[in-house]
Amino acid sequence: MSEGSADSPQPTTPPQPPPGHYALGHPVIGPRPLARTRSFTRRGGRMPRTHQAAWDRLSREVVLTVPRAHGDTSTVVETSYRLDVGEVFGRRAPLVVEVGPGSGDALVAGAVARPDWDFLAFEVWRPGIGHALAKMEAATGGPALPNVRVIEADASLALQTILEPGSAHEVWTFFPDPWPKTKHHKRRIVSDDFATTVRDVLTEDGVWRLATDWDDYAEAMREVLDAREDLRLVSTERAPLRPVTRFERRGTEAGRAITDLAYVRV
Numbered sequence: 001m002s003e004g005s006a007d008s009p010q011p012t013t014p015p016q017p018p019p020g021h022y023a024l025g026h027p028v029i030g031p032r033p034l035a036r037t038r039s040f041t042r043r044g045g046r047m048p049r050t051h052q053a054a055w056d057r058l059s060r061e062v063v064l065t066v067p068r069a070h071g072d073t074s075t076v077v078e079t080s081y082r083l084d085v086g087e088v089f090g091r092r093a094p095l096v097v098e099v100g101p102g103s104g105d106a107l108v109a110g111a112v113a114r115p116d117w118d119f120l121a122f123e124v125w126r127p128g129i130g131h132a133l134a135k136m137e138a139a140t141g142g143p144a145l146p147n148v149r150v151i152e153a154d155a156s157l158a159l160q161t162i163l164e165p166g167s168a169h170e171v172w173t174f175f176p177d178p179w180p181k182t183k184h185h186k187r188r189i190v191s192d193d194f195a196t197t198v199r200d201v202l203t204e205d206g207v208w209r210l211a212t213d214w215d216d217y218a219e220a221m222r223e224v225l226d227a228r229e230d231l232r233l234v235s236t237e238r239a240p241l242r243p244v245t246r247f248e249r250r251g252t253e254a255g256r257a258i259t260d261l262a263y264v265r266v
């Protein structure tokens with residue numbers, strides 16, 4: 001058959017990615033055209049010298065190197081990458097996943113209180129991770145806690161792909177950025193889509209613990225999560241391992257009430 005004859009295969013248009021996700025520089029995950037995650041804005045900034053020093057000493061051990069979809073500084077973990085939790089921690093123990101540990105109060109306190117559990121945190125704010133590593137050194141007298149790992153990445157995307165479904169005993173989302181202005185509410189990380197992601201990551205009877213000092217965010221969380229048949233509210237008591245953090249103190253000083261919520265996967 002000669003080139004260009006009527007029988008030649010017609011040139012085909014390569015499949016086009018759905019709008020939204022790719023357009024904004026993110027890989028597509030599932031059929032939903034996710035908008036770019038906007039739950040965070042700050043990523044960098046200078047670390048105080050002591051936090052930088054802790055980062056220099058411990059990050060190689062604690063902060064995992066993961067393949068990234070859009071270059072070394074991207075917060076998007078390559079979607080084909082799966083974390084081998086057993087290999088990372090060298091054992092199989094109940095796993096706590098923390099979303100946005102900030103400067104690591106709950107992460108470090110939890111890991112010290114439960115050496116028999118493993119803690120995997122996702123944080124996009126590097127100075128916060130440096131601060132968490134400094135707190136870790138203060139707690140241990142120097143070495144890394146063997147049951148803690150941190151991934152510097154966007155949790156709402158990474159959790160859709162990086163873990164085996166049903167692998168987390170607990171997920172913690174303490175004092176997520178409140179985005180108090182009405183026009184910014186859509187940036188709040190706790191949404192119905194994120195609840196689906198968390199549900200999939202939890203073990204059958206796994207628990208999602210949340211806390212906030214913003215009443216309208218607490219109400220929005222209840223509205224979204226109470227409506228789901230796959231999550232059941234089991235407690236509004238303070239989460240057992242949650243220490244008082246800067247965000248709780250600040251909220252209380254401003255006269256705001258703290259809401260704790262715990263949902264079990266059903």
Ligand SMILES: C[S@@+](CC[C@H](N)C(=O)[O-])C[C@H]1O[C@@H](n2cnc3c(N)ncnc32)[C@H](O)[C@@H]1O
Binds near residue numbers: 037039105124155173
């Ligand atoms: C208000 S701070 C709370 C920190 C900590 N949980 C506490 O209670 O002290 C919220 C943290 O979530 C992080 N964050 C926001 N969106 C995130 C995302 N999509 N993935 C990972 N971390 C995120 C922010 O960088 C910030 O450090």
